Amino acid sequence: xxxxxxxxxxxxxxxxxxxxxxxxxxxxxxxxxxxxxxxxxxxxxxxxxxxxxxxxxxxxxxxxxxxxxxxxxxxxxxxxxxxxxxxxxxxxxxxxxxxxxxxxxxxxxxxxxxxxxxxxxxxxxxxxxxxxxxxxxxxxxxxxxxxxxxxxxxxxxxxxxxxxxxxxxxxxxxxxxxxxxxxxxx
Numbered sequence: 563x564x565x566x567x568x569x570x571x572x573x574x575x576x577x578x579x580x581x582x583x584x585x586x587x588x589x590x591x592x593x594x595x596x597x598x599x600x601x602x603x604x605x606x607x608x609x610x611x612x613x614x615x616x617x618x619x620x621x622x623x624x625x626x627x628x629x630x631x632x633x634x635x636x637x638x639x640x641x642x643x644x645x646x647x648x649x650x651x652x653x654x655x656x657x658x659x660x661x662x663x664x665x666x667x668x669x670x671x672x673x674x675x676x677x678x679x680x681x682x683x684x685x686x687x688x689x690x691x692x693x694x695x696x697x698x699x700x701x702x703x704x705x706x707x708x709x710x711x712x713x714x715x716x717x718x719x720x721x722x723x724x725x726x727x728x729x730x731x732x733x734x735x736x737x738x739x740x741x742x743x744x745x746x747x748x
Contacts, residue, residue: 567739568596570636575656575679577604579645582611582618583725584673588639591732597739600624600635604653612643627655632662637739642674642694642724651682661685669738671720673731677701690714691721718744 572592576585585601592599603609603623611618632638638660640650650656660683663670672680677693678700680686687705692714701708713722713730720738722731738744 565736565740566596567592567636567736569598570596570739571598571600571634572637572639572739573602573630573632573635573659574599574639574641575602575650575659576609576621576641576643576646577649577653578610579643579649580609580611580621580641581643581646581674581725582613583728584642585611585621587725587728588641588671588673588732588735591736592639592739595736595740597636597736599639600630602627602630602659604649604656612645627653627659630659632659632666632668635663635668636742637669637671637735638663639735640670640672640676640679642676644675647675647678650676651678657683667718667743669718669720669735669741669744671722671731671735671738673722673727674724677721689719690716691719692723693721694723 589599601624608620664685674694677697681704690707698708712727720734
């Protein structure tokens with residue numbers, strides 16, 4: 563497994579309600595591996611992080627979806643938080659942004675409730691993946707093979723269930739980014 567992703571630009575797509583630890587830990591892992599994380603959001607300014615149901619810290623947005631070009635990024639990370647996942651999947655700009663990573667075979671990592679965005683983008687059919695347990699039925703109905711494992715890798719798509727899985731999630735995210743493009747379209 564490669565532990566460096568020198569110079570690779572990674573979009574972290576999130577908005578208000580993001581699970582803070584699911585943003586912070588992968589962000590730190592990308593930076594530690596030499597990557598360049600960038601916070602892309604549905605709005606400008608700052609987003610509100612949460613620690614489960616309690617307000618956490620605010621994070622500055624680097625680019626809005628209107629400013630971000632998927633072609634400028636080497637990988638995408640989708641984060642959890644019930645509100646975050648729901649708000650992001652409800653934004654058609656975000657859905658198009660996500661689809662473009664799959665169309666281009668770029669690595670995508672998703673944790674917790676971020677799987678809702680993949681369902682909305684129509685990119686889970688035939689994929690083996692995991693998520694927060696309450697998304698099991700949603701993912702299965704959308705055509706994914708859902709499994710209850712800490713981390714699952716399916717041809718460039720990394721998925722994890724929850725904050726307890728972050729060590730495995732971060733390691734596999736860095737590994738997939740270091741490998742680069744995959745033939746992800748199905």
